Amino acid sequence: MKANRPSAPTLRDIAQAVGVHTTTVSRALNPRTQGQVGAETVRRVQKAAKELGYQPNPIALSLRTSRSRTVGLVIPDITNPLFPPIVRGIESALEAEGYSGWIVNTDNDPQRERKLIDSLRSRQVEGLIVATARMDHPLLAELHASGVQVVLINRRVEGVDLPCVTADDSSGVSAAVAHLAGLGHTRIAHLAGPQGTSTGVARARAFRHAVRDRGLPDDPGLVVECARWSEEAGARAARTLLGARSGVTAIVAGNDLIALGCYDVFGERGLSCPEDVSVVGFNDMPFLDKLRPPLTTVRVPHHDIGVEAARMLLDGIENPGRPARSLLMPVSLVVRGSTARR
Amino acid sequence: MKANRPSAPTLRDIAQAVGVHTTTVSRALNPRTQGQVGAETVRRVQKAAKELGYQPNPIALSLRTSRSRTVGLVIPDITNPLFPPIVRGIESALEAEGYSGWIVNTDNDPQRERKLIDSLRSRQVEGLIVATARMDHPLLAELHASGVQVVLINRRVEGVDLPCVTADDSSGVSAAVAHLAGLGHTRIAHLAGPQGTSTGVARARAFRHAVRDRGLPDDPGLVVECARWSEEAGARAARTLLGARSGVTAIVAGNDLIALGCYDVFGERGLSCPEDVSVVGFNDMPFLDKLRPPLTTVRVPHHDIGVEAARMLLDGIENPGRPARSLLMPVSLVVRGSTARR
DNA sequence: TTGTATGCGTTATCAT
DNA sequence: ATGATAACGCATACAA
Numbered sequence: 046m047k048a049n050r051p052s053a054p055t056l057r058d059i060a061q062a063v064g065v066h067t068t069t070v071s072r073a074l075n076p077r078t079q080g081q082v083g084a085e086t087v088r089r090v091q092k093a094a095k096e097l098g099y100q101p102n103p104i105a106l107s108l109r110t111s112r113s114r115t116v117g118l119v120i121p122d123i124t125n126p127l128f129p130p131i132v133r134g135i136e137s138a139l140e141a142e143g144y145s146g147w148i149v150n151t152d153n154d155p156q157r158e159r160k161l162i163d164s165l166r167s168r169q170v171e172g173l174i175v176a177t178a179r180m181d182h183p184l185l186a187e188l189h190a191s192g193v194q195v196v197l198i199n200r201r202v203e204g205v206d207l208p209c210v211t212a213d214d215s216s217g218v219s220a221a222v223a224h225l226a227g228l229g230h231t232r233i234a235h236l237a238g239p240q241g242t243s244t245g246v247a248r249a250r251a252f253r254h255a256v257r258d259r260g261l262p263d264d265p266g267l268v269v270e271c272a273r274w275s276e277e278a279g280a281r282a283a284r285t286l287l288g289a290r291s292g293v294t295a296i297v298a299g300n301d302l303i304a305l306g307c308y309d310v311f312g313e314r315g316l317s318c319p320e321d322v323s324v325v326g327f328n329d330m331p332f333l334d335k336l337r338p339p340l341t342t343v344r345v346p347h348h349d350i351g352v353e354a355a356r357m358l359l360d361g362i363e364n365p366g367r368p369a370r371s372l373l374m375p376v377s378l379v380v381r382g383s384t385a386r387r
Numbered sequence: 388m389k390a391n392r393p394s395a396p397t398l399r400d401i402a403q404a405v406g407v408h409t410t411t412v413s414r415a416l417n418p419r420t421q422g423q424v425g426a427e428t429v430r431r432v433q434k435a436a437k438e439l440g441y442q443p444n445p446i447a448l449s450l451r452t453s454r455s456r457t458v459g460l461v462i463p464d465i466t467n468p469l470f471p472p473i474v475r476g477i478e479s480a481l482e483a484e485g486y487s488g489w490i491v492n493t494d495n496d497p498q499r500e501r502k503l504i505d506s507l508r509s510r511q512v513e514g515l516i517v518a519t520a521r522m523d524h525p526l527l528a529e530l531h532a533s534g535v536q537v538v539l540i541n542r543r544v545e546g547v548d549l550p551c552v553t554a555d556d557s558s559g560v561s562a563a564v565a566h567l568a569g570l571g572h573t574r575i576a577h578l579a580g581p582q583g584t585s586t587g588v589a590r591a592r593a594f595r596h597a598v599r600d601r602g603l604p605d606d607p608g609l610v611v612e613c614a615r616w617s618e619e620a621g622a623r624a625a626r627t628l629l630g631a632r633s634g635v636t637a638i639v640a641g642n643d644l645i646a647l648g649c650y651d652v653f654g655e656r657g658l659s660c661p662e663d664v665s666v667v668g669f670n671d672m673p674f675l676d677k678l679r680p681p682l683t684t685v686r687v688p689h690h691d692i693g694v695e696a697a698r699m700l701l702d703g704i705e706n707p708g709r710p711a712r713s714l715l716m717p718v719s720l721v722v723r724g725s726t727a728r729r
Numbered sequence: 730t731t732g733t734a735t736g737c738g739t740t741a742t743c744a745t
Numbered sequence: 746a747t748g749a750t751a752a753c754g755c756a757t758a759c760a761a
Binding site: 053100101102103104105107108113122123124126129130132133136145147148149150163164167168169305308331332335336337338339 | 445449450464465466471472474475487490491492510511647650673674677678679680
């Protein structure tokens with residue numbers, strides 16, 4: 046036997062209960078239009094609404110208004126420990142304004158990304174927070190051109206003036222290099238993130254600057270690009286770097302996962318960290334303090350990045366046409382056990 | 388200047404282009420009703436639809452049909468590394484059937500949970516996958532009673548016959564105890580998860596059975612309950628356990644986070660693992676192999692749990708009234724460095 | 730085989 | 746201050 050599920054009460058139900066027209070109920074319940082309705086009527090409508098347990102139907106509302114109080118969260122993969130804290134930050138800021146977020150995972154597949162964003166748009170999301178930007182990203186340029194509200198996190202796009210919230214990559218890398226130089230390291234290498242991403246480029250550039258500023262060798266062989274921001278790609282690049290017998294004693298990894306890839310290669314080659322080689326990561330993802338050895342890394346305020354990105358997006362939704370801002374979030378070096386005096 | 392964003396084409400646009408009525412277009416595009424339309428008309432309609440880039444409007448569709456091809460994912464906190472793989476599993480199974488999932492984080496707050504589930508329901512989700520079940524959970528009982536499709540993961544609810552997908556806790560704990568006993572440990576303790584959750588109870592019960600079956604002491608002092616499934620709660624319980632000077636040489640932790648709490652306490656007390664005390668976790672969350680020491684744990688097929696839960700839910704949606712099944716997913720012990728011979 | 734009419738729940742635009 | 750009407754995009758009972 047099917048459960049007897051009474052369908053949710055509508056404006057019409059309230060109207061009937063109170064003895065007024067649905068239009069009046071709508072106005073009485075909408076703070077913006079409440080003034081148009083008699084005070085006594087408002088009172089009775091609100092009472093009835095509460096008694097019936099009225100909840101506005103967001104779907105009907107969307108259909109009518111073409112809005113949804115919803116934004117899309119476009120990330121590569123929620124399985125990357127970087128993203129959950131950002132997502133929570135985003136959602137807490139959205140929630141404060143009565144919005145909510147819809148998460149999609151693109152797996153860095155442009156086709157999939159396009160499909161998912163289409164689906165998001167067909168659901169009338171009012172904006173997009175995008176963490177998958179590549180430097181050359183036609184889809185984002187397209188969206189921007191067609192007036193879709195977009196905020197980028199962690200990444201930028203070349204030649205498109207999109208608002209973004211990123212970590213201060215330059216300061217972070219610089220602090221890492223300073224730390225290693227202070228420990229007496231002179232041949233410092235960089236396992237760079239993919240150079241198709243602005244973050245990869247920014248960190249690599251910052252690395253070269255930092256190294257040069259200290260009068261250390263800016264040998265091209267000391268920078269190896271990783272194909273992806275992953276442990277495996279990091280390991281591959283670390284093998285190249287370490288195979289070249291370049292006398293490297295310290296590595297600035299593009300991010301924590303790449304640093305983990307280094308750990309794997311140290312294991313393979315019988316190198317010990319930090320005795321033989323020091324490593325610094327980037328991001329400070331969870332549980333890094335419990336690794337063997339605990340990873341020295343650059344802490345990034347993920348939650349805050351999410352909060353700021355959400356605020357920026359809501360701001361753009363409310364004030365379209367406002368010029369794009371870029372927010373640089375402060376980072377800090379967290380010294381743990383993976384770095385030691387040379 | 389506002390971008391000229393042409394609104395998405397509707398059935399009406401196609402109808403106009405082809406010169407038929409919207410009804411005909413609707414039928415021609417709907418596989419189920421295509422037979423009612425002339426083959427030639429179908430062809431022309433489909434051609435026009437493709438040319439115009441028609442995408443059905445899911446909101447209008449929802450309003451009309453009270454469905455949404457959407458399900459709600461109710462989890463405590465996406466920041467817990469346990470959940471992302473499950474979420475991905477769920478989404479891949481949903482995607483295959485044209486469904487998608489909407490994630491909400493309850494933070495284990497019943498008020499918040501109710502609010503979020505209300506919001507999900509008002510968005511016409513066709514079902515719920517719930518990971519936040521407590522043994523006594525009136526809200527879930529309510530939902531079940533009112534005919535909402537629900538599938539539980541990781542947890543069960545007492546006295547309510549809800550379908551669920553869980554790890555085989557009993558086998559996992561049993562394997563952990565067998566492993567430790569095989570290493571010569573006799574005083575084995577259990578840091579149990581919250582006893583308000585079925586998982587906490589199941590693992591604790593399995594622990595006592597396993598210990599007794601081997602003729603080892605089933606001392607009540609050897610089981611300490613953690614207030615939450617967290618590192619901090621695990622540490623607190625570990626302090627209690629280790630403070631009691633009970634001669635414990637091995638610990639079966641309720642889950643990996645609790646095991647990490649043990650690591651913290653070992654650090655505080657100058658105990659070394661596995662020399663002084665062995666620890667086994669549960670779940671095999673990411674990066675455990677890189678801890679100091681690498682954590683021996685019970686691997687749970689998170690992705691598969693997600694896949695099965697989603698399939699079960701879709702099955703329930705398509706065939707309401709089908710009896711609830713409980714699916715037990717196989718686990719396996721992963722031996723690493725946190726356990727050693729006594 | 731195709732078209733007409735209606736309604737899902739809401740709000741905007743009129744009119745009263 | 747309130748009501749009547751229409752429309753958002755779609756699917757369906759009914760008519761032709």
